[in-house]
Amino acid sequence: MRAVLAIASRELSACFRTSIGWVVLALYMLLSGLWFGLQTLQPGEPASMRALLDFSQWLLLMVAPAISMRLFAEEIRTGTLAPLMSTPVSDWAIVLGKYFGGVAFLFVMLSTTLIHVGVLEIVSAPDYGPLLAGYTGLLLLGGFYLAVGTFFSSLTKNQVVAFLATLFFFLILFFASGPGAQQLGAPYDKVLFTLSIQLRQADFAKGVIDTRHVVFFVSWSALFIAASVAATESRRWR
Amino acid sequence: MIHLEKVDRSFGRVRAVQDVSFSVPRGAVTGVLGPNGAGKTTIIRMITGLLPTTRGRILVNGTEVAPEQRHLRRKIGYLPESNPLPVEMSVSGYLRYRAKLFGMGHAAGRRAVDAAIDRCQIADVRRRRIEYLSKGYRQRVGLAAALLHNPPLLILDEPTSGLDPAQVAETRSVISELAGEHTTLIVSHILPEVERTCDRLLIFAGGELRADGTRDQLLTGSGHNRHIMEYRTREGSTADPLANIPGANRYAAQSIDNGWTRATVDFDDDVRDGGARLGALLATHGLTIRELRAERLTLESLYISLVEHKDGQA
Structure with a gap:
């Protein structure tokens, strides 16, 4: 556990010691602020973060792979993975440490939108139930994005390849579980709809925390973390 | 401390390491020599558990090396070779991070970091980011990271690679200070470095172990026992004065100028007084000698002959 924390805290601080972390954070704050100002902070609009949280799930599609791409690829490219793997830390701890480091950065990034919640509180009276559910959904979704990104990062030393592989994985998933499922029709659509991220996020945005959705995101994240561990272990056998 | 038994390692159809066996006793400073592609780094990676063997086994401290x-x-x-470091971290930050990975608590970690910083003489740059350090300092930071948990076995892969002569001397002095406290394996293809630092040498080429021993053992057991001389024969003499040299297995003579002849004589391995024998022989023939010397085999020439020998055959 100490090793997981050490690696996670190193990953989090590495995000802030390199330009990529600040660029990602600044862009996210800029775009989320603009969206909040243009969509929510308007006369007659409900005192809800729904528009921003909806927008954030699409922003995360770009932002999460940018966070996860360097987790392993950078260490493989620079060779620093060898000294890390020569310590008595297990491969599980290495992967979990890196993953939680990414999740911690995501948490910091999402927490910047609490400023908007504060603004809503000043100008109106927001309903905190849907707000809490929306943030829970966004964190679960971000965790899923990062798990897939960690996996692709563990396969390559090229950060661009890791970024694009993660992005295309989710674009294909969105297409297959949305327009693709509608095109194919019964009986395939039912199976494909179960993979839909948008349908699950819509429930979170409404304020519904459905355990099926939680299990979906957690189990798929766990699967990709396990795959990352297998990819890391395989480096000892090549 | 380290024991390799008939170790093989293949990458696809390429046999990077072939049937290698050797042992390194506790406390020894051993140099692993060989040209690029000799299989040195592959062997080191197998000893550290970063790479499995294809065949054979490796024991460290009596325990077989395996990923688990x-x-x-x-x-x-x-x-590791080229000393990869996370350049965005500070020196002490990186060492504290490594201490945590080795399971040290806060106080123990701080003591270990201070000790490693002292031993590698990097106190003046401890707060500096690694990316702003010179190559020599970076090498010392890598050494400090390797030493941090006070391991009984120290493996240094090309520790002076890419350093300027002053930095090489600095790094070498740090390594020399460590010798004796740790069993040390130094991988290099720079002969003078290994010759000065190590008391035993393993020479690899083509994935095979070609020689194993101390410097003197390798030089005396190399079958090289040659003397060179220049002498002048008496006018009118046709007899070959070198026809019957006791203990010599081969000789070659060649006229050079004004009646002077240069000869090289190879003695059997056990002959220790080749020079005296030649002197006595030439004296009995009444010849004038202007040069008589033993040809010293250097580690460099031995290394080249070992590395090229089988490669040439192949």
């Missing part, structure tokens, strides 16, 4: 033997990694301090 994580406790063995506590016994090894490893400085």
Whole structure:
């Protein structure tokens, strides 16, 4: 556990010691602020973060792979993975440490939108139930994005390849579980709809925390973390 | 401390390491020599558990090296080739991070970091980011990271590669100070470095172990026992004065100028007084000698002959 924390805290601080972390954070704050100002902070609009949280799930599609791409690829490219793997830390701890480091950065990034919640509180009276559910959904979704990104990062030393592989994985998933499922029709659509991220996020945005959705995101994240561990272990056998 | 038994390692159809066996006793400073592609780094990676063997086994401290033997990694301090470091971290930040990975608590970690910083003489740059350090300082940071958990076995892969002569001298002095406290394996293809630092040499080429021994053992057991001389024969003499040299197995003579002849004589390995024998022989023939010397085999010439020998055959 100490090793997981050490690696996670190193990953989090590495995000802030390199330009990529600040660029990602600044862009996210800029775009989320603009969206909040243009969509929510308007006369007659409900005192809800729904528009921003909806927008954030699409922003995360770009932002999460940018966070996860360097987790392993950078260490493989620079060779620093060898000294890390020569310590008595297990491969599980290495992967979990890196993953939680990414999740911690995501948490910091999402927490910047609490400023908007504060603004809503000043100008109106927001309903905190849907707000809490929306943030829970966004964190679960971000965790899923990062798990897939960690996996692709563990396969390559090229950060661009890791970024694009993660992005295309989710674009294909969105297409297959949305327009693709509608095109194919019964009986395939039912199976494909179960993979839909948008349908699950819509429930979170409404304020519904459905355990099926939680299990979906957690189990798929766990699967990709396990795959990352297998990819890391395989480096000892090549 | 280290024991390799008929170790093989293949990458696809390429046999990077072939049937290698050797042992390194506790406390020895051993140099692993060989040209690029000789299989040195592959052997080191197998000893550190970063790469499995295709065949054979490796024991460190009596325990067979395997990925699941994580406790063995506590016994090894490893400085990889090209010394990769997280350049965005500070020196002490990186060492504290490594201490945590080796399971040290806050106080123990701080003591270990201070000790490693002292031993590698990097106190003046401890707060500096690694990216702003010179190559020599970076090498010392890599050494400090390898030493941090005070491992009984230290493996240094090309520790002076890419350094300027002053930095090489600095790094070498740090390594020399470590010798004796740790069993040390130094991988290099720079002969003078290994010759000065190590008391035993392993020479690899083409994935095979070609020689194993101390410098003197390798030089005396090399079959090279040659003397060179220049002498002048008496006018009108046709007899060959070198026809019957006791203990010589080969000789060659060649006229050079004004009646002077240069000859090289190879003696059997056990002949220790070749020069005296030649002197006595030439004196009995009444010849004038202007030069008589033993040809000293250098580690460099031995290394080249060992490395090229089988490659040439192949």
